[in-house]
Amino acid sequence: MVKTITLYRPGFLAFIFLFLLGCNKDDPGGSLLQLNFDHTVGGVELNLNDTWYNSAAGHPFMVERLKYYTSNFALQNAEGELVEVREVHYRDAEKPDTRTFEWMEVPPGEYTALSFVFGLDETVNVHGGLPNTTTNINMEWPLPGEEGYHYMKFEGRYNANGAGDIKPFNLHTGPTGNNKNYIRVSLPFSQPVKLSGGTWQLNLSMDLSEWLQNPNVYDFEAFGAMIMANQNAQQVLHENGSNVFSIRKIEKE
Amino acid sequence: MNRIITSVLILALLFLAASACQKETASPPDNNSNNNNWVYNPTPYHLEVPAFFPVLDIPADNPMTVQGVQLGRMLFYDPILHKDGTHACASCHIQQFSFSSDPEVLPHINLGWSSAFLWNGKVEGSLEDIMLFEVKDFFVTDLGNLEAHPDYPRLFYEAFGEGGITHERAAKALAQFERTMASGNSKYDQVLRQEPGVFLTDEELNGYDLFFTEEGDCFHCHGGILFTDNEFHNNALDADPEAGQGAITGSPFDLGRFKTPTLRNIELTAPYMHDGRYATLEEVVDFYSEGLHTSPTADPLMKALPQGGKHFTAQEKSALIAFLKTLTDTSYIANPALSSPF
Numbered sequence: 001m002v003k004t005i006t007l008y009r010p011g012f013l014a015f016i017f018l019f020l021l022g023c024n025k026d027d028p029g030g031s032l033l034q035l036n037f038d039h040t041v042g043g044v045e046l047n048l049n050d051t052w053y054n055s056a057a058g059h060p061f062m063v064e065r066l067k068y069y070t071s072n073f074a075l076q077n078a079e080g081e082l083v084e085v086r087e088v089h090y091r092d093a094e095k096p097d098t099r100t101f102e103w104m105e106v107p108p109g110e111y112t113a114l115s116f117v118f119g120l121d122e123t124v125n126v127h128g129g130l131p132n133t134t135t136n137i138n139m140e141w142p143l144p145g146e147e148g149y150h151y152m153k154f155e156g157r158y159n160a161n162g163a164g165d166i167k168p169f170n171l172h173t174g175p176t177g178n179n180k181n182y183i184r185v186s187l188p189f190s191q192p193v194k195l196s197g198g199t200w201q202l203n204l205s206m207d208l209s210e211w212l213q214n215p216n217v218y219d220f221e222a223f224g225a226m227i228m229a230n231q232n233a234q235q236v237l238h239e240n241g242s243n244v245f246s247i248r249k250i251e252k253e
Numbered sequence: 254m255n256r257i258i259t260s261v262l263i264l265a266l267l268f269l270a271a272s273a274c275q276k277e278t279a280s281p282p283d284n285n286s287n288n289n290n291w292v293y294n295p296t297p298y299h300l301e302v303p304a305f306f307p308v309l310d311i312p313a314d315n316p317m318t319v320q321g322v323q324l325g326r327m328l329f330y331d332p333i334l335h336k337d338g339t340h341a342c343a344s345c346h347i348q349q350f351s352f353s354s355d356p357e358v359l360p361h362i363n364l365g366w367s368s369a370f371l372w373n374g375k376v377e378g379s380l381e382d383i384m385l386f387e388v389k390d391f392f393v394t395d396l397g398n399l400e401a402h403p404d405y406p407r408l409f410y411e412a413f414g415e416g417g418i419t420h421e422r423a424a425k426a427l428a429q430f431e432r433t434m435a436s437g438n439s440k441y442d443q444v445l446r447q448e449p450g451v452f453l454t455d456e457e458l459n460g461y462d463l464f465f466t467e468e469g470d471c472f473h474c475h476g477g478i479l480f481t482d483n484e485f486h487n488n489a490l491d492a493d494p495e496a497g498q499g500a501i502t503g504s505p506f507d508l509g510r511f512k513t514p515t516l517r518n519i520e521l522t523a524p525y526m527h528d529g530r531y532a533t534l535e536e537v538v539d540f541y542s543e544g545l546h547t548s549p550t551a552d553p554l555m556k557a558l559p560q561g562g563k564h565f566t567a568q569e570k571s572a573l574i575a576f577l578k579t580l581t582d583t584s585y586i587a588n589p590a591l592s593s594p595f
Contacts, residue, residue, distance in 0.1 A: 049506040137477035155553040168553035225556035
């Protein structure tokens with residue numbers, strides 16, 4: 001059985017908790033873990049709008065927008081215990097301030113893996129499940145009976161026949177009926193990381209090519225520009241989504 | 254040693270917490286600092302935000318007051334704001350048309366939730382920022398005219414205290430008034446609030462379903478409770494689009510992008526598009542149905558672009574229009590608090 005410790009932040013209580021910890025001389029104290037997200041295509045940093053990339057299905061494509069949610073970050077130790085932050089994070093490739101997340105006061109320990117949800121689990125993916133902000137409203141998934149939020153908007157254009165037949169694509173992921181389609185991403189560390197205070201940087205990369213190729217080839221022509229109610233397309237992206245993230249580095253400052 | 258540092262920190266924290274509990278002592282009301290016995294003791298204004306609307310950001314340095322809102326309302330309707338005295342804001346932003354007018358004047362409605370203004374996004378930031386642009390750059394307000402006026406010096410004093418009349422204060426007052434221009438009492442809102450006896454008709458419901466699914470796919474840009482994403486898109490209006498936001502950013506990728514207008518009160522704000530090219534909602538729906546034009550910056554959200562449009566049936570078109578008309582809030586255009594104070 002996996003033991004879960006859930007931290008709610010931001011919280012004044014966590015602050016007090018820190019001081020109490022500080023009173024115990026043997027306790028090394030928590031760490032600040034800063035998670036930094038970047039976005040790549042085939043390993044090269046994403047350039048919105050003015051770069052055309054190759055897709056596995058053979059249709060060159062460009063990216064105009066990339067917005068998505070990640071949630072429920074957790075660190076796992078060798079005993080399988082999880083330290084979890086039940087939070088939702090919105091990211092927009094155009095807005096650098098959405099690309100980092102400061103995880104305050106990670107308890108000391110030796111951790112072996114990072115996991116998180118790509119998208120939103122069923123506890124928050126309901127109408128009004130997220131704070132009522134214009135950003136969250138713009139991510140609404142209003143299909144009758146399935147109200148919640150888009151997990152991802154990955155939008156751009158592709159060259160359908162190589163001869164300049166430019167068409168739109170919209171990889172909008174979310175639930176269809178009973179298929180919730182959010183993704184539990186698990187990223188084992190190459191070696192255990194001992195967090196014992198201080199500030200740590202953890203760099204994560206989302207490679208957009210992987211949405212289109214690993215393990216399934218996603219063909220814009222086959223799925224067309226709109227896939228919100230197309231579970232076949234959602235399933236392909238659900239399967240590929242486990243492979244889009246990688247850890248680039250984790251190190252102490 | 255660690256213990257001492259920790260204790261000091263805890264004490265500091267407790268002290269901070271304790272002092273936070275003290276009521277903020279505002280600068281004392283200024284009752285007699287001028288020759289005219291003007292009083293600076295503004296009354297906080299309670300703004301009623303419509304149900305389900307997102308949190309409204311109000312800058313800390315421009316809290317809403319009864320005096321500020323009233324001053325803003327007067328400035329909105331008074332041509333004195335224009336350097337030549339020829340126009341007021343209300344000359345083009347006419348209440349009966351949801352504060353818009355011919356041919357391409359963006360309506361003033363729910364702008365408190367906006368952070369980029371004008372069709373091309375020329376001004377970004379808060380309502381204070383856009384109103385400062387309007388006062389300083391667009392109307393080129395002559396402060397001397399306001400200073401020489403029999404009432405405005407006192408009204409500015411009552412709203413903002415010592416410091417006289419400035420462009421910034423005029424902008425702040427206008428911003429306060431604009432925040433009161435919130436519309437959320439359409440039939441659609443009444444249905445959302447489950448008010449007794451208010452229901453969408455079958456045709457309106459069909460329009461709703463088209464609107465909020467990819468069948469009609471209006472919602473990606475015009476969705477949410479505000480019926481706008483407040484972003485900029487090229488909606489495939491022209492094969493050779495106008496500059497739009499590109500004129501501001503200088504980026505070729507922004508050519509043809511214009512601000513998404515809210516569809517609230519859309520029935521009242523004809524003509525449509527940034528250049529007012531469509532006279533009726535029927536023409537607008539025909540455009541999205543059959544009239545799209547490809548261009549390099551046409552938005553990916555124009556998903557039916559390769560087919561030239563959504564190709565709605567006649568019933569679908571009229572259902573969409575019927576739904577759009579449920580967004581009309583006649584109480585907004587009849588609201589006496591938003592009407593001319595003169």
